[in-house]
Amino acid sequence: MSVSEPLVKVRGVTKAFGSNNVLNGVDLDVPRGSVVSIIGASGSGKTTLLRCVNLLESYDSGSIEVDGVEVGYDIADGRRRPRGERDLARIRADIGMVFQMFNLFPHLTATENVMLGLRKVRGMAKAEARATAEQWLVRVGLGDKLASLPIEMSGGQQQRVGIARAVAMNPKVLLLDEITSALDPELVGEVLKVVRELARDGMTMMLVTHEMSFARDVSSRVVFMDGGRVAVEGTPREVFGAPAQSERLRGFLARIELREV
């Protein structure tokens, strides 16, 4: 596979919840080492798209490839069969995800939250897993919270554990699903700082966000979704600088700007 081939390749993906068509043929490329931000009004399908990439949601038709592997289906002899859970577990191990509500395991400490995947999925020895987990927690600025339980941490701290849990697995791509939406405003900065550092280190990321200034600042590409499709796509400068090309984007940005004030 050539290096220039995108790491995540989305083609014609559709998804319906009952009679509600959430994704209507999405095409999207995420090149290696790039950061792609997905913006759009609620209901535009951006979170669903993200959850399709690691098969937390299945997609109905189209294709999503991560590093050349079709994630949702096993294609053999020209037949598409939905992948089994074991297959999916193996694929998901290489795709990190950080959630809006953190979703830390409440009975485990920060270190144990990060260790679980390393031990049970990567099969690391306990000491090695602990060392790796602690190293990542120190990197996200939680060296003093290693033995803390989620309930004992602030939202910003919990979310940084969530990031450490995902990146410690050494994923090919990191999916960030509105990771600052549930945070108090004063805690947003500490989380975005970690994401910025990851971007600088070349981590490939797809993120859904409402933080427009952050998207502008950290992304290589910005995708505006509307009605389950990619409506506008370009560099941050193109999307935020000259939204004249799309009435819908202009409206969306105007509403967001107002809210940010």
Next chain:
Amino acid sequence: MQYHLNYNFVWKYADRLAWGLVLSLELAVISIAIGCVIGLTLAVLSQGARRPVRFVIGMYVEFVRNVPLLLLVYLVFYGIPSIGGFAYDATTSFVITLSIYAGAYLVEVFRAGLEAIPKGLIDAGRAIGLTPVQRVLYVQLPTMFRIVLPSLSNAFISLFKDTSLATVLAVPELMFGANWIYTNTFRIVEVWTVVAPIYLVTGFVLLGGLRLLERRFAIGRR
């Protein structure tokens, strides 16, 4: 004629009450342990199971819940051996009954516990690549255990009191000890005014201990 309270008769046979209490506790502990295995297995099985499986589990739960426990005690002790042509001792028979009874209640407790696990935690387990079995072991069960612990405590206290029914099979538990003293001394008031507080205090102490355990394992606590 006036009735003179005389507790000497009760103290004379206090060892029957002491050993009775020990056996009552044993019956309750063994039954809740087996009941947990039954309840947990069936609750996990009925998750995403086919309709016939869920129907059979539902039948078991409804049957046990809507039939008096005393009837189940008789049914297992007299009924099954007469059909099956084999016999077992009264204590075993009662433990089997109480376990079946506990299991039926605990299926519902565990099922509710499994359903109360936040979906996001399961997503998080999937996202780091845990297999379904690993998700049950490392995410769902530990979370569920903390959710259901208060219900388990209540079930245990209930079972402890229900062990008194074993007296009808002459299992020498606390109630049987009390009956024995009463029938041999006719000191009915003395016996029951001693035995009731024994049940009460034991229940209280158990509940206190279980509440401590609950606090230690409260969601998010170690």
